[in-house]
Amino acid sequence: MILYGAAASGSVAVEAALTLLDIPFELIEGETWSSEAARARVGTQNAMRQVPTLLLPNGETLTESAAILVHLADAHPAAGLAPRLDDPMRGQFLRWMFFVSSAIYSLHWIKPDVGRIGAPPSARDDVVNAVHERIAFCWQAMDAQIQPAPYLLGGRLGVLDLYVAVVSRFGPWRERFYAEAPNMARAIRLVDDDRRLQELWARRF
The missing domain is CATH 1.20.1050.10 (Glutathione S-transferase Yfyf (Class Pi); Chain A, domain 2)
Incomplete structure (x- = not known):
């Protein structure tokens, strides 16, 4: 996986989830709110030029921190990072x-x-x-x-x-x-x- 992220941003929650899941990933820094170079870098994968942006091994791109976190939790149910579909919660x-x-x-x-x-x-x-x-x-x-x-x-x-x-x-x-x-x-x-x-x-x- 490749994660476009930045320190002190919402992408850190995705980094934390990947850490708990023990999933290796490449981190590409993209402090888009202060750097035009970072906006251009992230923009190649996310037209909104925002982090987090996650590239999955199959080539799919995921954006939006909540969506990424839900996807990671659901893709690895044994880790218990989210209630399963049939859970009352x-x-x-x-x-x-x-x-x-x-x-x-x-x-x-x-x-x-x-x-x-x-x-x-x-x-x-x-x-x-x-x-x-x-x-x-x-x-x-x-x-x-x-x-x-x-x-x-x-x-x-x-x-x-x-x-x-x-x-x-x-x-x-x-x-x-x-x-x-x-x-x-x-x-x-x-x-x-x-x-x-x-x-x-x-x-x-």
Whole structure:
């Protein structure tokens, strides 16, 4: 597999899943938000010029972090990184994976260039603050509906835990996440402390 990714980005969740699955992969750095060269590099595989972008051994390209994580978990069911199709928790798993993707992670696309939503550059601070408030509200809403035991969906670490562990490091950052989502915070601290991921977290964050 070939993964186009970048440090401190959503692609780190994919790196974490591949690490837990013990799947070797080639990492091509693509910090697309700050480098035209990286945008061009990633653009050869993903017209949106975004990371993560994953090239499978059969030549297929996968984009969108949530989709990649669900695919990896489903392709390796023995690892237990996601509820199986007949598991009663499957619906909630999909619900929260795509909630994080659409309600939280997607908002970060606004921050590098507030003109993307029609705001003038002079309004950037106000827009970013509003984005962070909305993200904090979404973490709070999710936290009110999840009861970790001890991970987000039960007794095993899964790709939802990895996804939240990565996205919660973005603005408004972990301190606010801990304050707004104390239930989930307990689970995410377990993910942070997982010995299999220590080297990855230190290197990519």
